[in-house]
Amino acid sequence: MNFRINESIEILERTPHTLGAFLTGLSNGWLHCNEGQGTWNADEVIGHLIDAEKTNWVPRIKTILDQGEDTSFPPFDRFAHLNQSEEKTVDQKLEEFKTLRAENISLIQRLIVSEQQFEWIGNHPAFGEVKLRELLSTWVVHDFTHISQIVRVMAERYRTDVGPWQEYLGILNRSK
């Protein structure tokens, strides 16, 4: 096991700043390219990260920490951000993500007061019993997954532009 709460928080607190440095002020060509029909662009990925801050991680963490009779997780809609009517710019979304993430980190730092809590259990709709430390590790790797996704989607835009170098560039040569 590599999980340590302090190291996990190091990543969680950096992600919005990493994405801010990467995406703030970027051209629409980069922000709105995707990998084809039904795939997400960078803007939509940030929308998904915001939804997850609001309705996934903290509600699930609280469900485990409350330790009531029902430890089933509340539902999370992975596609909710695609159906929102309010239009925000990517820069506004990045600021919202920063604020929400900082609040959520601060909240879990208040709620988790003992190492023993990491072994407490919740009920995942598909997997059954999962531990708090698995959920927290997943939050971290979920950040990695979506940073990686944004970078991959943007690289795809230059697939033919790199000419013969395509075969040397790892990011253009992996399965989706």
Add this chain to the structure above:
Amino acid sequence: MNFRINESIEILERTPHTLGAFLTGLSNGWLHCNEGQGTWNADEVIGHLIDAEKTNWVPRIKTILDQGEDTSFPPFDRFAHLNQSEEKTVDQKLEEFKTLRAENISLIQRLIVSEQQFEWIGNHPAFGEVKLRELLSTWVVHDFTHISQIVRVMAERYRTDVGPWQEYLGILNRSK
């Protein structure tokens, strides 16, 4: 063709700041994990990016722009950073990368004065004729490749920690 010089520079100028936001001050556990023997950790990837700033991109760009008789690229050692004796911290390397990248962007902005130059040709040791615009596009996608690599290497560290979520996390389910 999606290549545009201004959009390429947007990425090139952001990469050191993105990696700075992601890696500055991070624990050794994250900075020095890798994917097994012979693979690079985040620290080594930054070393490689610094080498490429010094001995790959600009020397190759200059070779094309000089348009002399010999348009063969000077050699580039992808593994040079593994044999350096001077020991710098990752934070120092990130600062060095920022400085070198800013200087190199400034240099190419001075050297490239006409759209026609993007079609000029150099001789790649393996591929033969390549165009300046292909080299510049490759510089951008090379950044994407290595950001993606760092994120993937770090995600790998939590592969078992995420428990059953492993199957949902794209970054843990793609070929290397």
